[in-house]
Amino acid sequence: MTHPMPVPFGAAPRFAPIRQTRVLPGFPLALGYTLVYLSLMVLIPLSAVFIKSASLSWPEFWAIVSNPRVVATYRLSFGAALLAAAINAVFGLMLAWALVRYEFPGKKLIDALVDLPFALPTAVAGIALTALYAGNGWIGSLLEPLGIKVAFTPLGVLVALVFIGLPFVVRTVQPILEDLETELEEAAASLGASRRQTFTRVLLPVLLPALLTGFALAFARAVGEYGSVIFIAGNIPMVSEITPLIIITKLEQYDYVGATAVAVVMLIFSFIMLLAINLLQAWSAKRTGRNR
């Protein structure tokens, strides 16, 4: 690691010079470790995807990734993932609220249940959901007369994605909620704020960064989800196929290059969206005065 050039006195350095005495030691070591670890575990495997797909010429690449059947999967994968994350943001917040603010019998049990989608093998979840929502399942048989079909439709994909994404929002929002004193709500009420005003002006701004983090995590998980979705989706081309399924299908046909091409598109999409969410989160954290 190179040492920074000495900075002339009075010039404002863009980065704090490393040689300055720090209260927390070990910055070079920590940074080095972080970069090596990140490279080994994340960057190198991901760049392999790019390298593999680079063996395609640009028109070939474009032909694969812009195939109408593939494009339909992008729409479903990202659309359903966004919608599922949004649903989880709303209901996850409500669940976290109930768990933090109220005492009720079985609270510990419910608290433990929240993590179950983390632990359950996704295939199990998929089969269970399919059995429930299929036309002859417990819930499916109730919805079918109303003209609502869940299993083997995009709606089924959404249900599966909501299921697996729930813990993320609850677990990111919960500690922040626990930190929020009820005095804040009392103060707002004594100043004449209605319940809605108290929520939108006092609570939500403080919760927003954590809520966005939970949203981003739920979204990321949903985009990459495979196991639970393929059972309930029915995998009808142009209707209920997800992008990971396309990749698997190509792999099964030994079309490795085609699989990586689709994977590259997915990676770029995901990265852009996560970056956007992170920026949004940084902006909201700054706006709420946490970075000051």
Place this chain on the structure above:
Amino acid sequence: MSIQVEHIHKTFGSFVALDAVSLDFPSGALTALLGPSGCGKTTLLRVIAGLERADSGRVVLAGEDASDTHVRQRRVGFVFQHYALFRHMTVFENVAFGLRVKPRRERPHEAEIRARVMRLLELVQLAPLADRFPSQLSGGQRQRIALARALAVEPKVLLLDEPFGALDAQVRKELRRWLRRLHDELHITSVFVTHDQEEALEVADQVVLMNRGRVEQQGTPIEVYEQPATPFVYGFLGAVNTFHGRIEGAHLRVGAATLAHGQDQFALDGEAVAFARPHELMIVTDPDHADGIAASVVRILSFGASTRVELDSLTPEPDSALPVHYEVILPREQIQALKLVEGQRVRLVPTRIRVFQGQAA
């Protein structure tokens, strides 16, 4: 505007927080609710504010029964011990909050809000910090912002829950004086909760002493200090010497000694407890003096204009192995005239004593 509470009763589970509390807070005065922790003072304040519902009883604000009014409509300013500032808002926005959440018809114009907030920030002497966030302020500054925020909605009464409880001694003292000055400027009916007797006596016009969910005494600081109504008040307010004994006619017998109590309302002889402040005890150096309690000098602490003498009784109380401890405060010259030395045997003669019969302190 006045505050009355009538027969307020409040329990938390089996714990009785407030037991038939009736009080009248004078209009325009600054009243202190004083008592040990768990005495119900904060609960009473929260009941007045509407943050807590009494099980029974009435809260009357400015002549109107407010018992069923929601805290939103009560128009009380409430200041919390830990400030409860909105951390994602600047100081300015914190103070403006109460104005911004008003229904559109009542909400002042932006220019008016700005003027009012700046006026309040000047009142609490923090106008230059309008754009800071609460996390950038000291504890004392945060509490002043919390006060400005409460005042912004022009409350009918101001309620402060241990407002200086989270601050260190120096800031506390300064803020206390400042609150008094502010109150003299605004004359808004205010009630503040404290467990610090010095704070209550120094700042308030009226002091309400509470213990175990009941009101022990209400009066001006001088009244409650000079004429405590109950043994509890005597023990809670200021340093005090306690004598346990029996009434025997015009005398109180404490162990082998007798003290003249000068009170004649005791029809029956019996168990009694007596109190005398440290400055209400005389030291007689003649150990054979007929009156007074035999004691030996333990320490003589001479700081400043008065000297504190600590003594132990020579006749321990029957139910305790430890000698009873006494404290006397005398002017410095008097101590010099007495020529006291540590270990010397003397007699303590009260110049004024207050006896309570049949009550435990």
